[in-house]
Amino acid sequence: MVEYNVLHVGGGIPSTTLHLMFFLGELKAWKLDCVIFPDTGAESAPLYRHLELLHSFAGPYNYTASRGKLGHDLLSKRQLLAGLPAHSPKISAPVCQLTKQYKLKVLVEKIRETLNLKGRQTFPRRQISVVLFLAVTYDERRRAGLIRQRLAEYPWIKPVFPLIAHEMTLWHCRHWLRNYGKLPLPVPRSGCVFCPFRSNKDWQWLRKNDPQGFAVAVEVDRNLRLPDSQAIRPRYLHHSGIPLFKANFDVPESSEAKKRLGFHRECEGFCGL
Numbered sequence: 340m341v342e343y344n345v346l347h348v349g350g351g352i353p354s355t356t357l358h359l360m361f362f363l364g365e366l367k368a369w370k371l372d373c374v375i376f377p378d379t380g381a382e383s384a385p386l387y388r389h390l391e392l393l394h395s396f397a398g399p400y401n402y403t404a405s406r407g408k409l410g411h412d413l414l415s416k417r418q419l420l421a422g423l424p425a426h427s428p429k430i431s432a433p434v435c436q437l438t439k440q441y442k443l444k445v446l447v448e449k450i451r452e453t454l455n456l457k458g459r460q461t462f463p464r465r466q467i468s469v470v471l472f473l474a475v476t477y478d479e480r481r482r483a484g485l486i487r488q489r490l491a492e493y494p495w496i497k498p499v500f501p502l503i504a505h506e507m508t509l510w511h512c513r514h515w516l517r518n519y520g521k522l523p524l525p526v527p528r529s530g531c532v533f534c535p536f537r538s539n540k541d542w543q544w545l546r547k548n549d550p551q552g553f554a555v556a557v558e559v560d561r562n563l564r565l566p567d568s569q570a571i572r573p574r575y576l577h578h579s580g581i582p583l584f585k586a587n588f589d590v591p592e593s594s595e596a597k598k599r600l601g602f603h604r605e606c607e608g609f610c611g612l
């Protein structure tokens with residue numbers, strides 16, 4: 340049985356830390372065969388620049404896989420908007436339905452492609468087992484079980500969480516990156532520019548550092564409430580239930596709102612779980 344070791348990356352702080360730890364040989368128990376970034380085509384411009392820089396020195400087997408530009412698809416095939424975890428007043432944001440198509444399936448297809456498997460060819464489970472490394476931090480370890488459940492439909496993939504094994508929280512990752520010192524900091528947050536799981540600080544940052552990405556988010560937000568959107572209640576990208584173009588990003592959220600909306604999370608490919 341051959342073990343094929345894949346690192347999934349999203350480009351944010353945990354994933355950058357894990358990527359570099361592999362690159363520097365700090366995870367001696369494991370070795371990598373390749374690195375895959377399932378790209379929604381909707382990350383911020385600074386995140387793409389960061390990934391380009393990271394990939395220029397962190398290992399030769401970096402792949403990007405994508406099924407297109409999610410922002411464009413949301414605006415042209417508007418039924419997709421129903422899958423976006425937008426906010427409605429007094430209702431918790433639902434799970435993102437876009438992750439599966441735009442990240443998980445893209446990742447799985449790329450793994451199969453790198454193994455030279457054709458279309459619907461049955462996965463040779465007796466010959467190959469895929470170890471998938473995921474950058475989930477120790478403080479987010481509850482997600483590991485949920486990710487395992489989501490991956491259960493691919494029994495040939497074994498998810499492994501090195502940051503959890505090393506009890507590394509997001510704080511430890513930031514500290515590790517500061518000590519590393521060879522990347523411009525702060526590392527941008529990963530996630531679609533129109534992701535509703537953003538704090539005011541994140542929205543402010545996006546508007547300043549990626550005006551085009553912010554404009555896409557405003558357009559997606561506007562489309563959520565067009566008369567033919569089929570939504571029973573009005574839906575918004577901003578958690579306050581105000582159209583994004585006029586939301587006030589200067590107000591800090593309550594800690595309850597931060598916790599409920601998962602503002603500390605990074606979209607590491609399984610963000611909808």
Ligand code: SF4
Binds near residue numbers: 423529
């Ligand atoms: S970043 Fe947000 S919108 Fe994009 S796939 Fe993840 S949860 Fe969905």
